[in-house]
Amino acid sequence: MRAAKPRTPPSSPVEALFIEMIRKVVREELAGREPDQLEKLVETLPLTARRVNALARSGAIEGAEKIGRSWVARRSAIDAYLEARRTERAERKVKTTPIDEVADLLARAGWKVSA
Numbered sequence: 259m260r261a262a263k264p265r266t267p268p269s270s271p272v273e274a275l276f277i278e279m280i281r282k283v284v285r286e287e288l289a290g291r292e293p294d295q296l297e298k299l300v301e302t303l304p305l306t307a308r309r310v311n312a313l314a315r316s317g318a319i320e321g322a323e324k325i326g327r328s329w330v331a332r333r334s335a336i337d338a339y340l341e342a343r344r345t346e347r348a349e350r351k352v353k354t355t356p357i358d359e360v361a362d363l364l365a366r367a368g369w370k371v372s373a
Contacts, residue, residue, distance in 0.1 A: 311329055313339065319331050
C-alpha cells in the first residue's frame with residue numbers, strides 16, 4: 259500500500275469549501291459501488307468457487323483484486339464476463355441440418371454438390 263501524501267491546507271475559505279463539496283460528491287458516488295467479495299457472489303453464479311477464483315487470478319474478470327485472502331470484484335465485471343461467454347458459446351453453436359452435413363462431407367470428398 260502506498261503512503262499517503264501529506265495534505266496541504268487550503269489557501270482560502272472558498273478552496274476549503276470547494277474541497278469539502280468535492281469530497282461529499284465523491285463519497286456519495288463511491289457509496290453505491292463497493293466491490294463484492296467473490297465468496298458471496300459465487301452462491302448466485304453458475305460457476306464453482308474454485309473456477310471463479312481461477313478466473314480472478316488469471317485476469318479474466320476485469321478489475322478483480324485480491325485483498326488479504328479474498329478476491330473482490332464488481333458485480334458488473336462478473337456479469338460482463340458471463341455475457342461474453344454466452345455470446346461466444348452462441349456463436350460456436352452454428353445449427354446445421356443433416357443435409358448440410360452430408361453436403362459438406364461430399365464436397366470434402368471431391369464430389370460436386372448442387373443446391
